[in-house]
Amino acid sequence: MDIRHLELLRDLRERGSLSAVAAATHRTPSALSQQLRTAQRAAGTALVEQDGRRLRLTEAGELLADGADDVTAAIARVQARLEEHRGRPVGRVRVAGLPSALTFLLPGTLAALAGSGVTLDVTDRDLAEPDYAAAAADTDIVVAHSLVSDVPAGSAGLHRTVLAREPLDVALPVGHPLAAGVGLRARDVAAEPWIGVPEHYPFDTVLERISAACDVAISPRLRMRDNQLIAALVAAGEGIALLPRYTTDEGGGLALRPLLDVPSARWVVALSRRDRAERAAVRLVARTLAEVGSAVAV
Template identity: 55%
Template sequence: MDVRHLELLREFAVRGSVTAVARATHRTPSAVSQQLRTAQRELGVELVRPHGRGLRLTEAGELLARGGEDVAAAIAQVQDSLTGLLGSPAGSVDLLAFPSAATILFPGLAQHLDRAGIDLVLHDEDAAESRFADLTADHDVVVAHSLTGPVPEGSERCTVVPLGAEPLDVAMARTHPLAAREHLDARDLAGQSWIGVPEGFPFDRVLQAISVATGTSMRITQRLRDNRLVEAMVAGGEHLAILPRFTTAADGGVVLRPVAGVPTLRHLSALMRPDAAQRSAVRHVVRALRETAARAGLEQ
């Protein structure tokens, strides 16, 4: 059994298409297709079959793709043992976080790791909860968030390390009638006009929960990703929005109010492919992430 075939199937399972695998591994789609045919011939079993305009793994292909994950993790563990024998953790660690988490974590993390001998490469990208696990294919560590718990949707095949949790509050202009109240109930929010986020994002789930709790439809006038833009929209009008407590600007012209009766705690977690999680440099970064999150006041 050729380990390269297992790695190819593992990549296909993560990326879902020949084109995506080719792009990620710097090969042509025809070369990837040829390698899949070679793997099928040498293993004597069908690994992929046509599905729509593309291919999907068979049951045997799925089994071997999971085996590829195990093999990659075992190799990474041996490599890490050798690194430990030769000295302290070193190398490059590629870290991605969604923007509001990056605002909390990146400055302190970079300072913490300044003398660790680790080359930290930082990225920020916002995504729907179900997409964070996919991003681990191209990044060593992905900081994700979820309203339902520390294991985000779709991350079952990842190594998941909880980092903490942050409350989400209702944001409004200082002149809004609800700003006079220190606490809100879901019923106070029925019939209000909202600036939302794209569907599938954790903030949207708060609005869905309010809708269920009040038995009313949410009036969402716009759906935007950038929290600073949402702050500006809220500060300048009568709209409400869901924003994170720790990274919403105190002088941005909005006030935050907690809301009772619906889940509003978002969990932050570090996601990794199992082989990446074996690297001592990655583990060092994740430990530093947890320490930075605790210093920032995230609930542990």
């Protein structure tokens, strides 16, 4: 059984079409179609079927796609043992993740890995929660977050390492009356003008909890992704917002206050496909990210 056939089926399941697989792997759709026909002849059964304009894996195709993770993970484990025998992990590890988490994780991680033989290729990506799991198809480690659990949406089949549990505080202008206290309750902030994040982004979950606790509808007057921009608007008196504690500077006219009666913290989690997670270099980077996250959270 050719491992390339297993990987093609897994990629087809993850990406949904041969054209998408071709674009991601720098091959042509015609070459992949030929490889798929060869795989079906070798298996002696249909591995895909037409579903409208798309291809869908058959039960046999799903079985082999599942096997791709087992086989490639086993190979990665053997390669990792060889690297350990040689003395240390080496190579390039691709990391993608949300900027607000990379801000407190990346500087310490880069410092810790200096001279290790492992280098990082980093991309910042601000996505809706379910999209982080999908990004694991294209990178070694995806730094994601969730307000619900340590299993970000869609990541159940991925290897996960919890990096930090970070509180989300209410950000207020320094002169705001609510900034006089040491903590806030849902009823204190429900009627305030809010600056929020796009719908379905994790921080929005906290506003939903405040709404439910106070039985009111909260409709942010502005929604945006960039935390620095949100902080600037809060400092200018345009509203209040939720901002992550470890990367928000209380200087410049901001005050942060914790929410006392509504869960308001996020899990920051490293996600990897199982085969990539077995690589010695990827394991080293994930472990270093977790160590840095633990130190920041103290």
